[in-house]
Amino acid sequence: MVRVGVIGLQGDVSEHIDAAKRTLENLGVSGEVIWLRRKEQLEGISAIIIPGGESTTISRLMVENGLLEPVRKLGEEGLPIMGTCAGLIMLSKEVIGATPEQKFLALLDVRVNRNAYGRQVDSFEAPVKLAFSDEPFIGVFIRAPRIVELLSDRVKPIAWLGDRVVGVEQDNIIGLEFHPELTDDTRVHEYFLRKAL
Amino acid sequence: MGKLDIIEAKGTERLKRGFAKMVKGGVIMDVTNAEQARIAEEAGAVSVMALHRVPADIRKAGGVARMAPIEKIQEIMDAVTIPVMAKVRIGHVAEARILEALGVDMIDESEVLTPSDPYFHIDKREFKVPFVCGDRNLGEAVRRIWEGAAMIRTKGEAGTGNIVEAVRHVRLLNDNIALLQRMTDEQVYGVAEKFAEPYLRLAFEVREISGLPKQVLESEPVYGHYTYREIVEGLYKVLLEIKKLGRLPVVNFAAGGVATPADAALMMQMGMDGVFVGSGIFKSSNPPKMARAIVEAVNHWDEPDVLAEISKDIGEPMHGQEIEQLEVRLEERGV
Numbered sequence: 001m002v003r004v005g006v007i008g009l010q011g012d013v014s015e016h017i018d019a020a021k022r023t024l025e026n027l028g029v030s031g032e033v034i035w036l037r038r039k040e041q042l043e044g045i046s047a048i049i050i051p052g053g054e055s056t057t058i059s060r061l062m063v064e065n066g067l068l069e070p071v072r073k074l075g076e077e078g079l080p081i082m083g084t085c086a087g088l089i090m091l092s093k094e095v096i097g098a099t100p101e102q103k104f105l106a107l108l109d110v111r112v113n114r115n116a117y118g119r120q121v122d123s124f125e126a127p128v129k130l131a132f133s134d135e136p137f138i139g140v141f142i143r144a145p146r147i148v149e150l151l152s153d154r155v156k157p158i159a160w161l162g163d164r165v166v167g168v169e170q171d172n173i174i175g176l177e178f179h180p181e182l183t184d185d186t187r188v189h190e191y192f193l194r195k196a197l
Numbered sequence: 198m199g200k201l202d203i204i205e206a207k208g209t210e211r212l213k214r215g216f217a218k219m220v221k222g223g224v225i226m227d228v229t230n231a232e233q234a235r236i237a238e239e240a241g242a243v244s245v246m247a248l249h250r251v252p253a254d255i256r257k258a259g260g261v262a263r264m265a266p267i268e269k270i271q272e273i274m275d276a277v278t279i280p281v282m283a284k285v286r287i288g289h290v291a292e293a294r295i296l297e298a299l300g301v302d303m304i305d306e307s308e309v310l311t312p313s314d315p316y317f318h319i320d321k322r323e324f325k326v327p328f329v330c331g332d333r334n335l336g337e338a339v340r341r342i343w344e345g346a347a348m349i350r351t352k353g354e355a356g357t358g359n360i361v362e363a364v365r366h367v368r369l370l371n372d373n374i375a376l377l378q379r380m381t382d383e384q385v386y387g388v389a390e391k392f393a394e395p396y397l398r399l400a401f402e403v404r405e406i407s408g409l410p411k412q413v414l415e416s417e418p419v420y421g422h423y424t425y426r427e428i429v430e431g432l433y434k435v436l437l438e439i440k441k442l443g444r445l446p447v448v449n450f451a452a453g454g455v456a457t458p459a460d461a462a463l464m465m466q467m468g469m470d471g472v473f474v475g476s477g478i479f480k481s482s483n484p485p486k487m488a489r490a491i492v493e494a495v496n497h498w499d500e501p502d503v504l505a506e507i508s509k510d511i512g513e514p515m516h517g518q519e520i521e522q523l524e525v526r527l528e529e530r531g532v
Contacts, residue, residue, distance in 0.1 A: 009496060010222040010243060012215075037496075052219050054243040054279055061241065061496055086219070099278060101239060115278060120302035121326050123212045124205040142215050143280065143302070182215045 002031030009061040011053020015181040023189040047080040047196035050087030059102045075107040080195035088175035109152040116146035131158040139178040208325025217348035217448035227475040231276035240488035244280040247273040252356030253476035262310040264292040287531040288314020297326040308530035309355045316399040321345030335373035336392045343431045352528040353453015358517035360454040367467045389433035396420045456514045458494030465498030483512035
């Protein structure tokens with residue numbers, strides 16, 4: 001049975017839980033999706049999602065709840081982990097515009113610029129091209145971080161806005177600038193959760 | 198791979214409500230300068246509310262409370278990386294346009310400031326920037342959501358450090374939603390008609406001045422370009438969605454009177470998505486500690502042993518006030 005954990009410290013946790021549940025249904029896979037707040041809940045987990053939210057807050061609470069190191073270790077051992085928006089920041093190796101106290105998982109060889117698109121009035125929706133699907137996907141970018149550089153050959157683009165990379169994959173790790181959980185479209189979650197089957 | 202034309206949409210309902218979803222499970226703190234904003238950010242606040250004075254000081258100062266000075270808001274925007282919100286007076290479209298132009302991330306159309314319009318709230322659908330509005334009950338919440346609020350918060354009684362009014366507002370809202378779920382759609386339509394009544398106040402007052410009966414024409418706009426029937430239909434749609442979901446269709450925070458980690462945990466236990474803390478942090482004896490403790494309490498709201506630990510050695514909370522002894526009830530502003 002698949003056991004998906006959404007890091008539930010802050011942010012749009014319930015949206016990811018709903019999206020993951022719908023995805024398991026679509027895939028015809030039996031499993032459960034849990035609101036993950038404590039490190040004991042990592043036991044027997046098959047995949048982890050880090051939601052959108054405020055990366056400064058999520059970072060702080062992951063450290064305080066003792067989740068940062070165990071999640072990093074699981075990621076290094078090959079556990080599928082997907083991060084959207086603030087989740088992408090948490091996964092990145094290098095972050096421009098981070099506050100001095102912010103700690104990251106550093107599982108993705110990318111450099112991201114936090115809040116690079118500007119403030120909320122600059123947030124936008126636009127069609128995104130996916131590597132694994134012919135139809136465009138609605139990209140919802142909310143005070144999004146921007147992937148400014150891929151730092152190794154291990155990291156592969158999987159989503160583009162025009163010709164700019166807005167989503168990447170590095171073996172078991174996926175990071176996206178946008179929020180697939182704010183749409184009814186489960187293609188991205190399906191692509192990710194197949195890694196856990 | 199072919200190039201995609203980039204067709205961008207900004208200020209959509211999804212983006213506005215989506216922004217509010219990103220602050221769920223978090224604490225939004227009132228701050229009055231760059232230093233306080235940095236304390237809030239370091240403590241783990243998801244956002245700060247830029248103000249000239251915190252509500253407790255607004256009470257003390259009296260007079261007309263307006264939108265904060267622009268240079269003050271700018272100073273706070275420059276000081277932190279987290280989103281910055283700011284307040285406008287109820288119905289003050291011009292203040293709201295100024296804050297939108299300034300680039301604040303969310304506008305709070307707030308009863309804490311002196312209302313500018315005795316009849317109406319802002320039609321928030323006309324804006325690209327998202328709005329949060331206060332409510333005391335389901336009627337106020339539904340009206341604000343129909344007007345385009347992307348987020349709702351309880352009004353509570355700001356600046357008192359007294360949680361009782363926020364609890365009252367959550368109870369009134371939750372109980373009304375439960376009642377809604379036991380109603381037929383026809384009954385819900387009746388509720389929509391009742392909830393639409395405040396939009397008729399101006400039209401009725403004009404009739405009264407003119408010595409005419411209190412009636413409006415079906416084709417007559419009563420709020421912006423909306424007729425009474427269009428408003429009823431709009432409120433009915435929002436009510437049906439609430440009935441289906443069993444909760445508001447937008448993010449719902451507690452505000453007004455949160456003064457301790459236990460207050461914050463109480464609001465989370467009552468089903469709130471997060472909390473605003475106004476005077477509670479910078480009117481306490483140790484703001485950085487209180488700020489951190491409230492952030493943690495929102496995170497551990499259902500773990501009493503952790504809450505006990507969090508609540509230790511945090512200094513004196515703000516001095517509170519009895520609701521009955523207040524000269525001004527802010528919550529009564531804007532229905």
